[in-house]
Amino acid sequence: MLNTSKISNPNLKQNVFKRKTILKCTMAYIVLIIAIVFAILPILWILSTSLDAVNNLSSTSLGLLPRKFTLYNYREMLIGPDSHFFRWCFNSLIVSVTTTLFSLFLGVTAAYACSRFRFRGRKLFLNMFLLLNAFPSILSIVAYYKMLSILNLINTLGGLVLIYSGGQLVFTIWNLKGYFDTIPYEIEEASFIDGASSFDIFTKIVLPLSKPAIAVTSLFVFMSAWNEYLFAMTFTSNKNIYTLSVALWSLQNSGNYSTNWPLFAAGSMIIAIPVVIIFLFLQKSLVSGLTLGSSK
Incomplete structure (x- = not known):
């Protein structure tokens, strides 16, 4: 059977x-x-x-x-008598974009050096950076204030850029170093044999392959600077250089708009729009670019 x-x-x-x-x-x-x-x-x-x-x-x-x-709340937020929204938005853009560019310039070069070169103090440098990131940023607020006072950068956008860039270097260096470590070194060796210089290898091979990691790092650095409130509130008292987060707080505490929660909510929705636009712009690199960049 x-x-x-x-x-x-x-x-x-x-x-x-x-x-x-x-x-x-x-x-x-x-x-x-x-x-x-x-x-x-x-x-x-x-x-x-x-x-x-x-x-x-x-x-x-x-x-x-x-x-x-x-739609009254949105109108008051944009063109209200106590609102200087476009000025505040310009300040936030200047601070966030400059912080992103400055952090990437220093972070990319430092991360590549830590990934590819072996020099004395490399591990100590990375571990110290990681240790600094373990402490809350509020602990450094007094030191930051004294430093900005000496440099005459209180109530300036440059002072905020300096603080934000230094604070984001830890994340930038560690995040980019981890990605640089995944790029095969044999690709750089082959290019060097073909006559490419170290600068050409870095700019024409390593950076294009690292677009996904650079996009992710740029987004997080921009969001951190765009939404930061504590340092901006502490080191700025002039309404003309307020960022959006501090400006929204100032409107909420002003006489005309005191405890106006719908206005506060409208401002929160408007502030989120640039971050959403940047996310949509970098979506290709954040999603499909991760696999594409590593496989190349």
């Missing part, structure tokens, strides 16, 4: 495997959906508050629809 057990067993195992796979995928999707809901709800709530004419932030229910729709 034909033994059917040997024929049916593989089918049975395949069906069990499919069921387990479907169950795992279903559970994964459920967890992701719950996480997405918790991530989107606060954003929808802030958007609803910014479009609401009723100034009431506290509520017993989480309403996602404005009780009385209005």
Whole structure:
């Protein structure tokens, strides 16, 4: 007789495997959906508050629809009598873009040197940088203030750029060094044999292959400088050089807009727009570029 057990067993195992796979995928999707809901709800709530004419932030229910729709809060934020939004936006752009460029210039060169060259004090340098990152940034606020006072950089955008760039160097160097370590050194050796100089290897081979890591680092550095509040509030008192985060706080504490939560929510939504635009602009490098850059 034909033994059917040997024929049916593989089918049975395949069906069990499919069921387990479907169950795992279903559970994964459920967890992701719950996480997405918790991530989107606060954003929808802030958007609803910014479009609401009723100034009431506290509520017993989480309403996602404005009780009385209005665009007044956005108009007041952009062109209100106490608002200098475009001036503050310009200040934030100057600080964030300059911090990003300065941090990348120093971080890329330092990370490449630490990745490719072996010199005395390299490990100590990296470990000290990592140790500095373990302490809260607020501990250095007095030292920063004395340093900026000596350099006459209090109430200047240059002082903020100096502080932000120094604070982001730890992340920039460690993040880029880790990516440089994954690039095969044989590629550089082959280029050197073909007659390429060290500068050509760095600019024409290493940097193009590192676009994904540079894009990720740029985004995080820009976001950190764009959203920073503590140092900007401490080292600036002139409204003409306020960044958006400090300006939003100043409007919330001014006489005309005191405790105006819908206005605060409208400002928060507007401030988030540049970060979203940059994320969309760098999306190709952040997602598909990761695999593409490493495989090249």
